[in-house]
Amino acid sequence: MTEDELIAAFSAVLCGPDSKKVVLGIGDDAAAWRPSRSHLSVISTDALVEGIHFTTQGAAFDQIGYRALAANLSDIAAMGARPVLATIALGVPAGADPLDLVEIYRGVDRLARRAKIAIAGGDIVRSRDLFLSITVVGEVRPGNLKRRSGARVDDVVAVTGELGASRAALEGHDPAHTPVPRIAEGIWLGRSRNVHALMDISDGLSTDLARMAAASHCGAILDEVPVAPSANARARSLGEDPRRYAAAAGEDFELLAAVEPRVFSYLSARFAQRFGWPLLRIGTFRAGKGVALKDTGGEVPLEPSGWDHLAR
Amino acid sequence: MTEDELIAAFSAVLCGPDSKKVVLGIGDDAAAWRPSRSHLSVISTDALVEGIHFTTQGAAFDQIGYRALAANLSDIAAMGARPVLATIALGVPAGADPLDLVEIYRGVDRLARRAKIAIAGGDIVRSRDLFLSITVVGEVRPGNLKRRSGARVDDVVAVTGELGASRAALEGHDPAHTPVPRIAEGIWLGRSRNVHALMDISDGLSTDLARMAAASHCGAILDEVPVAPSANARARSLGEDPRRYAAAAGEDFELLAAVEPRVFSYLSARFAQRFGWPLLRIGTFRAGKGVALKDTGGEVPLEPSGWDHLAR
Numbered sequence: 001m002t003e004d005e006l007i008a009a010f011s012a013v014l015c016g017p018d019s020k021k022v023v024l025g026i027g028d029d030a031a032a033w034r035p036s037r038s039h040l041s042v043i044s045t046d047a048l049v050e051g052i053h054f055t056t057q058g059a060a061f062d063q064i065g066y067r068a069l070a071a072n073l074s075d076i077a078a079m080g081a082r083p084v085l086a087t088i089a090l091g092v093p094a095g096a097d098p099l100d101l102v103e104i105y106r107g108v109d110r111l112a113r114r115a116k117i118a119i120a121g122g123d124i125v126r127s128r129d130l131f132l133s134i135t136v137v138g139e140v141r142p143g144n145l146k147r148r149s150g151a152r153v154d155d156v157v158a159v160t161g162e163l164g165a166s167r168a169a170l171e172g173h174d175p176a177h178t179p180v181p182r183i184a185e186g187i188w189l190g191r192s193r194n195v196h197a198l199m200d201i202s203d204g205l206s207t208d209l210a211r212m213a214a215a216s217h218c219g220a221i222l223d224e225v226p227v228a229p230s231a232n233a234r235a236r237s238l239g240e241d242p243r244r245y246a247a248a249a250g251e252d253f254e255l256l257a258a259v260e261p262r263v264f265s266y267l268s269a270r271f272a273q274r275f276g277w278p279l280l281r282i283g284t285f286r287a288g289k290g291v292a293l294k295d296t297g298g299e300v301p302l303e304p305s306g307w308d309h310l311a312r
Numbered sequence: 313m314t315e316d317e318l319i320a321a322f323s324a325v326l327c328g329p330d331s332k333k334v335v336l337g338i339g340d341d342a343a344a345w346r347p348s349r350s351h352l353s354v355i356s357t358d359a360l361v362e363g364i365h366f367t368t369q370g371a372a373f374d375q376i377g378y379r380a381l382a383a384n385l386s387d388i389a390a391m392g393a394r395p396v397l398a399t400i401a402l403g404v405p406a407g408a409d410p411l412d413l414v415e416i417y418r419g420v421d422r423l424a425r426r427a428k429i430a431i432a433g434g435d436i437v438r439s440r441d442l443f444l445s446i447t448v449v450g451e452v453r454p455g456n457l458k459r460r461s462g463a464r465v466d467d468v469v470a471v472t473g474e475l476g477a478s479r480a481a482l483e484g485h486d487p488a489h490t491p492v493p494r495i496a497e498g499i500w501l502g503r504s505r506n507v508h509a510l511m512d513i514s515d516g517l518s519t520d521l522a523r524m525a526a527a528s529h530c531g532a533i534l535d536e537v538p539v540a541p542s543a544n545a546r547a548r549s550l551g552e553d554p555r556r557y558a559a560a561a562g563e564d565f566e567l568l569a570a571v572e573p574r575v576f577s578y579l580s581a582r583f584a585q586r587f588g589w590p591l592l593r594i595g596t597f598r599a600g601k602g603v604a605l606k607d608t609g610g611e612v613p614l615e616p617s618g619w620d621h622l623a624r
Contacts, residue, residue, distance in 0.1 A: 031432030120343030133445035
């Protein structure tokens with residue numbers, strides 16, 4: 001059973017009387033509810049497990065904490081929301097060194113300070129393998145909430161940066177690379193009515209663009225894939241196509257947006273004024289299904305090659 | 313290292329710039345923040361791990377889901393708050409039967425319907441052992457939020473029901489017993505200004521009353537421990553004192569309250585009108601430290617005998 005099949009089976013069971021306050025449930029980067037008329041809160045949960053998402057052999061434990069929180073903050077950014085606080089459930093093996101565990105919290109704290117959020121509690125339990133399950137809550141004005149399902153035919157496919165650096169780092173190229181969740185960028189894009197859909201690229205562009213297109217009942221054609229220099233070097237050393245390598249790379253945390261085509265150039269220039277680099281145009285949403293990549297002499301399908309979390 | 317020592321070490325690291333919106337952080341049943349002036353939101357995270365908190369050998373999988381959500385709902389009830397939604401991080405072993413996993417969600421759904429909350433997403437990851445990490449968000453009027461630190465000398469120590477039935481059930485007596493988080497009771501008690509402190513009894517009365525007393529800078533003397541019939545039978549079959557057996561029993565999810573003594577009888581009677589059974593007076597908060605139990609010919613210390621989650 002794949003992750004998507006399992007989610008579908010669980011969703012079928014969870015048909016209970018949804019709270020009227022919940023405005024967005026299972027299926028987007030985060031869920032949203034409305035605690036009061038003027039406010040919308042969003043919530044996202046991500047778990048990392050030893051032996052699956054990281055190894056503790058020679059690990060920088062603070063990186064484990066950083067990455068776990070980064071994945072969650074990226075989900076909140078993908079809604080156009082501002083993160084407020086996080087809770088952490090930590091599974092601790094019997095033989096764990098308390099100093100290693102404190103290092104995990106140092107990594108969490110490093111990113112929490114940068115994102116100006118509070119770590120507001122959680123749970124510590126005994127477990128055979130180390131795991132972290134982090135939940136982040138954020139806030140957004142109701143009109144600024146972005147979903148992944150709003151892309152329209154002819155919208156520009158845009159990304160906030162080059163892809164593949166995290167994968168290259170995990171594979172040993174530029175291991176000092178630290179992915180940064182695009183929080184300020186997400187809030188900025190959330191404020192624009194010309195951004196029709198937003199999500200983060202956590203499972204690879206090919207997978208996540210396919211998800212956005214499917215949720216929006218359209219397809220997409222990519223003109224290019226912006227490849228990070230370290231990913232380019234890594235792909236060439238493997239003899240792989242750098243574009244396909246970068247499109248299948250997870251944990252980049254760049255944002256993927258569907259933008260009104262008439263204003264794209266203006267929006268990208270304003271984005272560059274604010275953040276120092278432009279919003280990148282990489283393709284176009286179109287009628288139909290699936291994602292394709294322009295290639296010499298035509299186009300080729302770009303299959304979702306990112307991560308099914310249960311296949312690993 | 314004990315759970316409490318580890319929490320202290322983590323808290324020391326997490327000294328970052330707390331969001332001004334966060335009004336209650338690590339150390340209570342749930343954390344609280346203020347999304348808008350008129351509102352307070354609370355959040356609680358609890359994890360259950362295979363082999364530690366439950367076994368999958370002949371397990372009723374729907375009970376695993378029910379219990380995991382119940383622990384969280386109880387934490388929200390302990391703040392005087394109304395639960396709104398939950399997220400679930402599920403760790404799935406490679407050989408897991410999808411039907412068993414769906415049963416877990418059926419158990420979650422059963423309680424979610426009863427509590428009128430939405431399951432609003434989460435994460436599914438591969439892991440060696442099955443685990444569930446559930447986060448619940450609730451809401452409460454700012455004036456109704458109850459902490460565990462508000463007990464005053466001479467306050468009545470009160471509980472919402474008899475103790476020990478969950479422990480007896482886990483040990484084979486009355487296995488059909490299902491603990492019910494006291495959501496309506498928590499909201500009701502949260503509305504009373506005469507309830508000075510509130511928490512849930514998830515780790516045993518002896519442990520949780522010691523926590524409430526310590527957080528409130530006082531001690532407590534117990535006149536009695538209300539013992540559930542199944543716990544009484546189980547303790548006697550073991551040759552143990554039923555009061556001590558019940559005081560060391562976790563997962564009861566009854567609420568523990570510190571109540572203004574002058575109004576206790578009136579409040580208990582109103583509670584009984586609303587819920588069909590009285591709020592039980594079991595002792596008194598007093599100056600000093602620690603918790604003691606009245607016994608024939610005097611009093612004996614009641615050491616925290618409940619669960620250190622890392623000692624198991």
